[in-house]
Amino acid sequence: MTIALGLKIGEVAKQTGVAVGALRYYETLGLLRSERGDNGYRYYPLAAVQQVQFIKKAQALGFSLEDIAEVLNVHQRGDIPCELVQSLLQTKIEQLDAQIQEMLAFKADLERYRDRWGTRHPHPQPGDICPLIETVPFSS
Amino acid sequence: MTIALGLKIGEVAKQTGVAVGALRYYETLGLLRSERGDNGYRYYPLAAVQQVQFIKKAQALGFSLEDIAEVLNVHQRGDIPCELVQSLLQTKIEQLDAQIQEMLAFKADLERYRDRWGTRHPHPQPGDICPLIETVPFSS
DNA sequence: GGGGACACTACAGCCCGCTAGAGGGTTTAG
């Protein structure tokens, strides 16, 4: 009767859709930890699956792996107080908020372009640099 | 009385804050065009400044240069009808919208983490993999 | 106990979006 050691790397890969190589890479960055069996294999707790999903989500939103590691590992670098975790999260939240605002503005830009194009834009001329931007021809 | 040829690359760089090398790189990707003087220098129309600003904005929001080129250059690859430009923009707008939704959801996640941490989270234990995620200890 | 799937390390390479440097020509201010 063997002791349950946790998930092997391939199982984590399968459950998360993240490649084995990527998981090992995460480990080198301190994003994901594992215990080693006597065979040298990595064994992960079940929660590792969640953690990897969190990583993917954050990454999809433009956070770098380094950023994510910072959020994820705060309590491991010395005995940092809980307030720091909160302020770190707060900072990320504010960054996210700012980014959302920018995106909304940019979306409005694109909508303006779309509508202008539809209504009053002349067909592009050979001298145009870009259909989306007022053309200023070379002066002569 | 020399003919006004437009902006030299250094002027565009200065006005946009984008490095000269980056502008030349954009050209190789078909993002930005220029005319060449007899000296071999690139000369840009005034609108190039706007165009570069557009590029930076889009880029800051996670669009790849290739994506941006696609939006910017549609009318140059053959005689593509105007509807395509509109549908392309529409697609980008929808992508942006979806991304905004994801960000809002992720922000909510982070807020949950922040609040949970503040109220009922125990101080981290040595066995935890991550302060933000329910700990499932190695079974034994 | 043999074969295939799976794991390990170490290192090389790839794509993206640049930057830096070599080696050379052009423009322009004094």
Add this chain to the structure above:
DNA sequence: CTAAACCCTCTAGCGGGCTGTAGTGTCCCC
């Protein structure tokens, strides 16, 4: 006329986030 500042091309390298390969060891099912 000269020196500095600018421009050119070409090639190399870098950081981030991986993927792939080589060479080897381990697990597990029949």
